[in-house]
Amino acid sequence: xxxxxxxxxxxxxxxxxxxxxxxxxxxxxxxxxxxxxxxxxxxxxxxxxxxxxxxxxxxxxxxxxxxxxxxxxxxxxxxxxxxxxxxxxxxxxxxxxxxxxxxxxxxxxxxxxxxxxxxxxxxxxxxxxxxxxxxxxxxxxxxxxxxxxxxxxxxxxxxxxxxxxxxxxxxxxxxxxxxxxxxxxxxxxxxxxxxxxxxxxxxxxxxxxxxxxxxxxxxxxxxxxxxxxxxxxxxxxxxxxxxxxxxxxxxxxxxxxxxxxxxxxxxxxxxxxxxxxxxxxxxxxxxxxxxxxxxxxxxxxxxxxxxxxxxxxxxxxxxxxxxxxxxxxxxxxxxxxxxxxxxxxxxxxxxxxxxxxxxxxxxxxxxxxxxxxxxxxxxxxxxxxxxxxxxxxxxxxxxxxxxxxxxxxxxxxxxxxxxxxxxxxxxxxxxxxxxxxxxxxxxxxxxxxxxxxxxxxxxxxxxxxxxxxxxxxxxxxxxxxxxxxxxxxxxxxxxxxxxxxxxxxxxxxxxxxxxxxxxxxxxxxxxxxxxxxxxxxxxxxxxxxxxxxxxxxxxxxxxxxxxxxxxxxx
Numbered sequence: 342x343x344x345x346x347x348x349x350x351x352x353x354x355x356x357x358x359x360x361x362x363x364x365x366x367x368x369x370x371x372x373x374x375x376x377x378x379x380x381x382x383x384x385x386x387x388x389x390x391x392x393x394x395x396x397x398x399x400x401x402x403x404x405x406x407x408x409x410x411x412x413x414x415x416x417x418x419x420x421x422x423x424x425x426x427x428x429x430x431x432x433x434x435x436x437x438x439x440x441x442x443x444x445x446x447x448x449x450x451x452x453x454x455x456x457x458x459x460x461x462x463x464x465x466x467x468x469x470x471x472x473x474x475x476x477x478x479x480x481x482x483x484x485x486x487x488x489x490x491x492x493x494x495x496x497x498x499x500x501x502x503x504x505x506x507x508x509x510x511x512x513x514x515x516x517x518x519x520x521x522x523x524x525x526x527x528x529x530x531x532x533x534x535x536x537x538x539x540x541x542x543x544x545x546x547x548x549x550x551x552x553x554x555x556x557x558x559x560x561x562x563x564x565x566x567x568x569x570x571x572x573x574x575x576x577x578x579x580x581x582x583x584x585x586x587x588x589x590x591x592x593x594x595x596x597x598x599x600x601x602x603x604x605x606x607x608x609x610x611x612x613x614x615x616x617x618x619x620x621x622x623x624x625x626x627x628x629x630x631x632x633x634x635x636x637x638x639x640x641x642x643x644x645x646x647x648x649x650x651x652x653x654x655x656x657x658x659x660x661x662x663x664x665x666x667x668x669x670x671x672x673x674x675x676x677x678x679x680x681x682x683x684x685x686x687x688x689x690x691x692x693x694x695x696x697x698x699x700x701x702x703x704x705x706x707x708x709x710x711x712x713x714x715x716x717x718x719x720x721x722x723x724x725x726x727x728x729x730x731x732x733x734x735x736x737x738x739x740x741x742x743x744x745x746x747x748x749x750x751x752x753x754x755x756x757x758x759x760x761x762x763x764x765x766x767x768x769x770x771x772x773x774x775x776x777x778x779x780x781x782x783x784x785x786x787x788x789x790x791x792x793x794x795x796x797x798x799x800x801x802x803x804x805x806x807x808x809x810x811x812x813x814x815x816x817x818x819x820x821x822x823x824x825x826x827x828x829x830x831x832x833x834x835x836x837x838x839x840x841x842x843x844x845x846x847x848x849x850x851x852x853x854x855x856x857x858x859x860x861x862x863x864x865x866x867x868x869x870x871x872x873x874x875x876x877x878x879x880x881x882x883x884x885x886x887x888x889x890x891x892x893x894x895x896x897x898x899x900x901x902x903x904x905x906x907x908x909x910x911x
Contacts, residue, residue, distance in 0.1 A: 342376030342377060342378045342379075343715060343719055344373055345369060345370075345373040345374075345376050346376070346715060347712050347715060347716075348369050348372075348373065349366070349369060350708045350711055350712060351708055351712060352365050352369065353365040353366050353369065354406060354704075354708070355708065359394070359398035359399050359401075359402035359403065360398040360399075360402075362394070362398070362402045362405075362406065363391070363394030363395055363398040363401065363402050364395070366390070366391045366394060366402075366405070367391045367392070367394065367395055370387065370388060370391045375387055375388055387405075390402075390404075390405050413707065413711060415675070415676035415679070416674075416675065416676035416677070416697070416710075416711065416714065417444065417676075417696075417697045417698070417699055417707050417710065417711070418441070418675070418696050418697065418698045418699075419698075419699075419700070419701070420443075420698045420699050420700035420701075420703070421700060421701065425698065426469060429469045429470070430469065432694070433469070433515065436515070436686065436691070437682075437686060437692050437693075437694055438471060438472065438691070438692070438693045438694070439470075439471070439472065439675070439693070439694050439696045440472045440473065440474055440525060440672070440693055440694065440695045440696065441464055441470060441472065441473045441474070441696055441697075441698050442473070442474040442527065442695060442696065442697045442698065443457065443460050443461060443464065443473070443479075443697075443698055443699075444697045444698065444699040444703070444707050444710055448478060448479055448480075448481070448482040449482060450482050451482050451483070453482065454479070454480055454481055454482045454499075457479050457480055458480045458499060458502065458503070461473060461475055461480070461503060461506075462502070462503070462506050464698075465503070465506045465507055465510055465522045465524075466506065466510055468512075468513075470512070470522070471512040471514075471520075471522065471523060472522070472523040472525065472693070473522070473523070473524060473525070474525045474526075474527045474558075474695065475503060475524060475525070475526060475527060476526075476527045476528075476529050476533070477496045477499075477500075477526065477533060477536060477537050477540065478529060478530070478533060480496070480499040480503075481495050481496050481499055483495065484496075484532075484533075484536065485900075485902065486532060486536065486787035486788060486793060487787050487793065487796055487900065487901045487902055489535075489536070489793050492536060493536060493539050493540050493543070496536065496537075496540040497540045497543060497544050500524075500526075500540055500541070500544045501544060501547075501549075501550075503524050504524060504544065504550050504553055504555065505549075506522070507521050507522040507523065507524050507553065507555075508521050508522075508550075508553055510522050520554075521553060521554065523554065523555070523556065523589075524555055524556070525555070525556035525557065525558065525589070525591060526541055526555075526556065526557040526558065527558050528557070528558040528559065528560055528593075529597055530597065530600070530601075530604070531563065531601055531604075531613035531614075531788055532787070532788040534563065534565075534566075534569070534788070535788065535790065537557065538557065538569060538573070541555070541557050542573075542576055545580070545585075545588070546580070551580075551583075551584070551585045551586070552584075552585065552586050553586055554586040554587060554588065554589065555586075555588055555589070556588060556589035556590065556591060556642075556644070557573075557588070557589075557590060557591070558590075558591040558592075558593060559573075559590060559591075559592060559593075559628065560593055560594065560595035560596075560614075561592060561593065561594050561595060561621055561622075561624040561625035561628055562594055562595030562598065562614035562615055562621040562624070563595065563613055563614055563615075563759075564615060564620075564624065564755075564756055564757050564758060564759060564760060565757060565758065565759045566624065566628065566757075567624060567627055567628055567631070567757040568757045570590065570592075570628055570631065570632065571631070573588070573590065573641060574631075574632070574637045574640065574641050577640040577641045578636070578637070578640040578641075580640070581639065581640040587639065587640050587641065587642055587668075588640070588641055588642070589641070589642040589643070589644060590632060590641050590642070590643060590644065591644035591646055591672060592625060592628050592629055592632065592643065592644065592645060592646060593646040593647075594621050594622070594625050594646075594647065595614055595621065596713065596717065597713070598614055599713075599716065601613055601614055608783060608784040608786070609780070609781050609782065609783030609784060609909075610761055610763070610783055610784075610786055611760050611761055612760065613759070613760055613761055613788075614760075615760075618722045618744075619744070619747055619748055619751055620751060620755060622652075622744065622745070622748035622751075623748040623749070623751035623752050623755050624755060624757075625647070625652065625748075626652070626655065626748055626749065626752070627752055627755065629643070629645060629652075629655075629656060629659065630659065632669075633656075633659050633660065633663050633665055633669060634663065635663055635664065635665055638663075638665040638668040638669060639668060642668045642669065642670075643665075643668065643669040643670070644669075644670055644671075644672045644693065645669060645670070645671050645672065646671075646672040646673070646695070647671075647673075648673055648674070648677055648678060648681065648724055648725050648728070649724040649741070649745070650681065650724070650728070650731075651724075651741060651742065651745035652745070653671060653685055653689075655745075656669070656671065657671075657688065657689060666690070670689070670691060670692075670693055671685055671689045671691075671692055671693070672692070672693045672694070672695060673685065673692065673693075673694055673695070674694065674695050674714070675694040675695060675696035675697070677714075677718070677725060678725060678728055678729075681728065682694065697710055722744075724741060727740070727741060759789075761786055761788070761789060762789070763783065763785070763786045763789060763791075763792060764789070764791040764792065764795070765785055765791075765792050765795040765796075765886065765887070766791060766792075766794070766795040766798070767791075769884070770879070770880040770883035770884060772880075781909065782879070782883065782908075782909040782910075783909065784905055784906050784909050785886075785901075785905045787901075787902070795887070796887075796890075796901055798887075799887040799888075799890055799891050799901075800891070800894075800901075802887075802891065803891035803892075803894065803895055804833075808837045808838060808839055808840060809838075809839045809840075810825075810839070810840050810841075811828075811839055811840070811841035811842065812841075812842050813841075813842030813843070813844055813848065815844075815848060815851050815852045815855060816851070816852070816855035820842060820844075820848065823842035823843060823844070823848075824842070824843045824845075825840045825841065825842055825843065826840065826841060826843055827839075827840055828840065828841060828896060830895045831894075831895065831896065831897070831898035832894065832895070832898065838895045838896070839896075879911075882908060882911050883908075886905075886908050889904070889907075889908045889911075890904040890905055890908065893907065
């Protein structure tokens, strides 16, 4: 059932052509069968729809798509004005606040980034919207960590636009209070952590935004989130002492683990998040406890985001014990275990729901969110998998209780150091091991500041170095007196970067003959010797990674992010 649901959303409903959807629907039902979690009449309807869709796709498919859209409305709010206004009014009447997240596909260009920014500005201008979430990657298409400062400045300009809009428009609470609209910076990829925090702090340090409250998210599945939290608290306390507004920190456990694992595996890095769920749970508790200290919570208001009722109960007790109720609130996901949310709202005196929003024509943009939520909430170690039949004393209850308590036992030895610590400036390639299996060479991790500093040194070296002479060489012999040509720096066309020898036709034939003769000599060497020589060549390339990147930037007009994987492959 889970596999079919993911396949339907990911393969069938991305298309806008009814005949294409009908064809894929028929294929997927033949492959997986109608899921048993559906009612019998739903299974019959789906099967008949797939069959009839082959003949009347324009009549049959739209109701099926509409049904899917309706089924997801508890998780993803409709973005059309009338529907959204009605939903916001209902939630307001229930005493529940909403944090709206405008869903969309990855930003591929600045035109799309501008449209997404306009959508955020439009939400902030609505009188019934209090609070929105924004990912920096959704308002800037050119995020390049090898140009870190430039990227920070671009993101800061987009944040200024959002914060100005938030400051211009106020939200009237049910009790009559007026507050500026609230912009919360969401967190997605590990690569965005340093960028998001840097831009967030630098913009809020500007006099124009000194009195504006704003928020950011940290993910407890990243070990370094705790030391980032400590730095944020120190900065926010100093800001508050200067008469500035407090900020808010939403503490979540993390929602992109599958993507982080794939990204790490693709590039040959350790995964950035903890490898054990118990460590994630422990870090969340550590961050909540640190953030709940009254002197910290006054400057950094807390959003405790969790559906785990043991964690919620812990947060309620901690909040009451330390007297920080006015500075700490509970947050959950819209449409997830609503019965649970109602109880937490009543017990905590309020609740903020994270609510994705999408218009009908952009519904395909919601697919990634739906798949991620479905995957998370059916994972064996996820609390929501067990919540619906949870009773005190049951095996599931005892399991979740023991997991909750076990996390506290991990606190003393829990590291907050990054799991990725590559440093191209200091590393040396390991010696080749003839018995080891082949593994790819890791790419450079630009999320790490040390590697960005190393790259800046490479750029400066290649920008300033004198023009080199590259002589003609054939079969180890340097050829004197060859005609020369100039090689220019592709990024600075007026600059001559090097001069190189040119071969005539006879010399070219000689080089090819040397290569042909060398091939036979190479083939005659034992395999172990060939491997050793290749390993030595690989080590030399690794040592000269910076120069290889510099040469490709100068001579091939490549960016560092294009050049670096080529060195790894070589």
